[in-house]
Amino acid sequence: MSLKINDPFCFTAGDSPLLVSMPHCGTQLLPGMEETLTDAAKKLPDTDWYMPELYGFLRSLNVSIISAHYSRFVVDLNRPVDDKPLYTTKTTGLFPDILFADAPVFLEGKGLSEATKEQIKAQIWHPYHQQIASELERIKARFGYAILFDAHSIAAQVPMLFEGTLPDFNFGNNGGLSCAEALLNNAAEIVSQSPYTHVCNGRFKGGYITRHFGQPEQHVHALQLELSQATYLADFANTEGQPNDYVLDSDKQQRVGAVLQKIIASLLAADDLA
Template identity: 65%
Template sequence: MSIPIEQPFHFRQGQSPLLVSMPHCGTALLPGMANQLTHEAQALPDTDWYLPELYDFLAAMDVSVIQAHYSRYVVDLNRPIDDQPLYTSKTTGLFPEILFSGEPVFVDGGGFDDVTQARIKAEVWQPYHQKIAATLAQIREQHGYAILFDAHSIAARVPMLFDGTLPDFNLGNNAGLACSPALLHQMAQRVEQSPYSHVCNGRFKGGYITRHYGQPSAQIHALQLELSQATYLADETQTTASDYQLDPAKLQRVRPVLQQLIQSLLAHGHPSDEAQ
């Protein structure tokens, strides 16, 4: 009997020139999968926690939003379908076998066989990306250009991925290749006016989604924000999924900055206008 696979994403259509993608906010697992995860993995520690709550203002701004339903341990939507490495340093792949801690995702003998992986690619990965592509094409047809904002978050300290403590806001446009430089500069200026630290094209320059869809010459601009979870999660030890909790005071401080970043993208106008 084959494993049932549900709707792979949640989508809201807006009328603005912006699409926000949240490929790592999902927490759903396939039936029976939880029993194959290690104890550490069962807490879903590498989830981009609470992004829909952080960006709850998007509907009022008439922004299109696509959110992953499944956990990145089912499939990483921000990796290419052929699983070619995006980074020269140690990282995780399309079907992650290790956590950001370096510990295994699955118990011995766990994981997906080739048939299940093929189904996941066809019924989860491809529909998510087909929706992104179709939405960007529709937006470009309507507005003459489209902007894709790939929203992520991560723990402030992940020794396997980077040294020390991550800046609060990590903006990336694939080192200038994925969007108009003015868009990234404008967002960076907004963060500079806030209490938060930031870096552009540091450790996180943008994953597959930013790199693949960002085609400024085709009037599609893509950029990524990797937000430190220290800006909004409670400072507690997390050993289960329910231990990851929003800090209301932190949320009240960081959400307006996120809203200003999105507003700056909407207010920028046609990115190609800057060259005229």
């Protein structure tokens, strides 16, 4: 029996050279899916929390925006559809069955069926990527080039993925292959003049979206930012009594948002890309 899948993403077309993608901000699950998840997974801990809020300024800049509705536990839109590994170290795949905490996503024997996975690919993964492709094509036709900014966030400490504490801003352009170096360098320079730490092409070099769509020789540039959630979420000690552990800290949001705005402005101001 086929599942009902509604509106896999939200898309807003702008009138600038920039498209911002938010593939991991979704929290929607498939009908009946919540009851198949472990208690830990029900909290959706690996979500890129509050991406639309952090980048709320984009609409005033007339930037194109695409954001996922469904949780990455339904499908990870930043993985290739054939699920080939992007990293040599341990990570999660197209249909995650483990959390970043290295614990199960699903109750035993309750994972997604193969038929469901095929439907998800057809009705969520492909439409999201087709929308990115068509919008980049439209932007390039309009401006002579296009820039894709893939916006992510992650907990500051994820032992399964990396040792220690992650820098605040983690930029990736696939080791220099997915965008003009000036775009990355300008973004990194902005952060270097702020109180935040940063790294370029460290643990996160860019996922499938960045690697696939970033084709500088075709005048399409892609850059990923993995932002530490410590820069904008309230400390757990300050979330007592809240409905979940992922609470937006308005003061932190304002501070980091000012840096994000400067980064986006630098992308919009880029030249010599056509």
